[in-house]
Structures are given as structure tokens and as C-alpha cells.
Amino acid sequence: MVGDKKNNPATELALLLALSTLWGASYTFIKIGVLTIPPMSFIAARTLIASALLLMIMRWRGIRLSGDAVVWRRFMVQALLNSVVPFTLIAWAEQSVNAGLATILNSGAPILTFLGTWMITRHESVTARKLFGIVMGLAGTCLIIGMEVLHGLGDQLMPQLAIILATICYAGASIYGKNFKGLDPMQPAAGSLICGAAIMIPLSLFVDHPWTITASSASIFALLGLSVFSTALAFVIYFRLMRTLGSVGTTAQAYLRVPIGVLIGVVVLQENMTSTIWTGLACVVAGVAAMTIPARAAIPVKTEPLNQIRHNNQETP
Template sequence: MTASSTTTPALAKEVALLAVLATLWGASYTFIRIGVETIPPITFIAARTLIAGGLLVAIIKMRGLSLPKDPAIWKRFFIQACINSVIPFTLIAWAEQTVNAGLATILNSTTPIFAFLLTVLITRHEAVTMRKLLGTIAGVIGISLIIGMEAFQGVGKELVAQLAIVAATISYAAAAIFGRGFKGLDPMMPAAGSMICGAVILIPVSLVVDQPWTIAPSADSLLALLGLSVFSTALAFVIYFRLIHTLGSVSTTSQAYLRVPIGVGIGVIFLGETLASTALTGLVFVVIGVAAMTFPSRKKTVPV
């Protein structure tokens, strides 16, 4: 049996899982949009991190593993929680009270672009190639086209909400860089640890700010919360960390642009959303930019 006959089916399975991951994360924006209709953003995200963290811990236990006990590692989990869940999750949930799910998907798809910019400006561990530079420019043009019309009309609530999503995207990019420090751990550990820390941070804030016992969430919002926590967070993380091992980190980040048309399509089909012509043009530039940033360079292989 040749190597290609054994590897091709396996590769097809991983690519299929990549599409599933893009769908799960693309759907998250619609889940959030429905959830925050009757559940305040802080409480919604606190519940999301609590449910997802509990499920991830259960998966770790089923695998016969246990979470680290080193306080230094938990300190890093805490930092990761702040920049990978507490800040971006909450900003996106707050913004989606006024920004539609499709637009949120487009704006949030630019994480690899900001990760590249932060890498160049701060860590400088990657070379600046012309392709990545052009991808960054295309992404910035895309964002400008998406939020530019509101900017010309003055700073209003809609613009602030859109900029909040961009800020969340930058936070995700910082988290991706900071997360490189967890190489010595099973990848499920930082996922579960950061979710637990996120819940520890957000639950007290929710109790003080939202007083969740006074909330009367709708059935749709509760189902959206459950779907977001189980599928778009816990299950998505399991698939994500599997793909990191099988496809590699660079190829796995391609879900960032795969989820753009998926997320926009879900919002249009299930929420009846529409996008302005400038936003659609911006979408094209964003997809081109993120694709340029994430497609791996071709390397010559030497037979073993």
C-alpha cells in the first residue's frame, strides 16, 4: 500500500473536520445575537465559560488526565482567560446587541492579520514577506470599507460596537501569541484552564452588575447559550486542538476565513440579515487578506 493511499483519506477527514470547526465558530455569532436578546452580555458570557469549562474538564477526566497544580501555570491560564475569553467574548456579546451576526463574523475574521501585526511590532519572530504585507493591507482596507460609512457620519453607537469587535479581534490575536507559551502542556489544558479562570472572573461581575436572578431569559436565548457553550466552544476546542496536531497550526488557522462566508450565510438564512454593498466589498478584501496571511508557503519535500 502506498503512502498516498493511506494519507489521502486521512487528510480528507481532517479537512472535513476543519470545515466543521469553521461552521461551529461561524455559527457562534448567530448564537450570541439570539442569546443577548434577553440575557445581558456579562451573564451570557459567564454562563458560556462555566458550561464550556465544565465540559472540557469532564473530557480531560475521561481521558484519564488531570489539570496542572502549579500556581505559575494557573497564573498563565488567568492571563490567557482575560485576553482569549473574558475581554473578547464580552466585547462581542455587547456589540452584537446592535451589530448583526454577519458583520461581527467579518470583523472578527481578521485575527490572523492583527496577530501578524503584533508579531512584527512586538515579538518579531516572523519575517515580513510581501505576501503577508499585502494580506495585511487588504485586511485593513476591508475593515475600513465595513465600518467606514458610519465613521463619516460621526462616532455613534453602531461605530462604537463595531470597533468593540475589532478590539476583541486584537485581543484574540494577542492571545494567540501568548498561547505559544503552553507548548509543554497537553493542548486541552490551557483551553479548560482558561475557561475555568474566565468563569471565576465573570461570575462575580455578573452577580453584581446584572443580578441574574432578576433576568427572565427566553427559551430561544437559553437554547442559543447551550448551543454556543456545547458546540461552538467546548466541541470546537476539542476539534481545534486535534487539528493543531494533525494539520498544524498554520493550516488550522485557515478556519478564520472559512468561517466568514459560513457565518454571514447563517446570519442571512436564520436571522434575515442583510449587508450593505460596502460591507460586501469589505468582506472580499478581508477574505483575501486573511487567506494571504494563513496559506502556508509551499516547501519542497525530500523523499525519506
């Protein structure tokens, strides 16, 4: 439940950071994978491996998938919004769009989720603090990536539009995810990925003829990393956070992907961080905090009944 007091805010923020890292790494996995594996077959294998892994874990934990047809229809809708369409679009687009531009185009999910929540579903409170968090997060993302990344905007219009469409799908998936509040997080994760695999495998067989593909070892390892960590594990964390942080709060991970990439560059590649980047990181942290940390409950003011007040006033000299 969103705003449940039993949930530790520190735990929720740690999970949000983990999700941001896993999905932030997915851009690199995809970039390497599609070098030798066609996008459609790459995503078909991604959903198949991830769903098979989740099913094995669920069997070990004794969790069963629902047999309700209504629930499976919801799994199918979630699959289209959260895996089939956006996964394929991003994989196709990253054959020509650089990772920095893909990140900034894909970072608008919190804004779209906020607008959808505010204007359409209204299933959770939309506050001025969340709006402030979204604006701060977007400002920080632009500062970190740098305006030079936008120089390629428009050069390859169709791939860029594909990433924007994927962003719209992710926002819709965040809003639609409210339908799975009563389920264990592994159930919608596995169910939606199974539906995704059921759609993508026949398409890849028909379009790509995967038996003719010669994949490099780098692409295969990228596929495994993407499937196990950035899909199976990430989806479980995603649906867990949907129950606690809500739609807008969970999509804050779209902003955290960028600073995580910068910090990895500093530690691993010894890249320099400018003052502008540090300012951007501060904006992102402030924005995520505003969208995810629950507001303190108001302290109730002890008041006397009206008749007692009148009685006291009468006794006052």
C-alpha cells in the same frame, strides 16, 4: 509543532473549516442569547457550562489539569485574552451592532496576529506567502459582505470600538497560545475557561443579579449551543491548530466565517450570490490556502566534494 510533516494538510484545513463554522455560528447564538440574558451573565454561563463539559470529557479520557502555578498563570492570561474580555465586549456590542458589521470588524485578527508575530514575538516564520494570504482574505471578506455594510460604521462608535478591541484580544491570544505547545489541546481549553468562569461568575452575581433574570427558551437554547459547540468543542480545535498551523494560520478562520455564512444563506434561505460574492469567496479560499498549506521542502541538490571535482577536472582531456 508548526509545520510538522506528520500532520496531514487536508486534516488541518478540515479542522480550520470546522472551527470557522463553530465560531461563525457564535454571532447568531450571541444575538439570540442577549435578547433576554444580560451580556455579563450570558458569558459567565457560557464559560461555566463549557469548562464543566471539558472537565467531564477530560476525566473520561484520563487527562489531568496541570498543578503548576506557572501554567495556571498562563491559563489566566489566556482567559483574559481569549474569553473574558472579547466574549463580553462582543456580547455587549451585538445588542446594537448588526452581525455583518460585527463580522467585518472582527475579521482583522489575522492581520494583527501577523504584525504581532513579525514585530514582537517572531516565534514562527513570517513569509511573503502569509502576507499575500492575509491581504487576499481581507479583500475577499470585504467583497462578500459588501460595502453597504459599512454604511453603519461610526453611527454607534462605542460598540464598534468594543468589537475592534475584542479583535485585538483575539490576536494577542493567538500569539500567546504558543505557550501551550507541550499540552494536550483540552488542557489549555479547559484551564482558560475555568479561569474565565472564576472571573465572570462573581461579576455577573454583583452586576446582573441573575436570579432576577427571566430568560426565554430561545436564549437558553442559544446559550447551550454557544457553550457546547462554539466554545468547548471550538476551543479544543483551536488549541490543536495552534500546535500545527501556528498563530497566523489558525486566525485564518476569521476570514472563513464570512463565506460560510454566505453558503448557509444560499442553501437554507435560497439567497442569491452575485459575481462579486463568488469573486470574494475565491479570494478567501486563496488567502486561507496561502496561510495554512505548508510549503514544500526544497529538494536537496546532490553535489560532489570540492576535491573530487578537482580530480575529475584533472582527468578531463
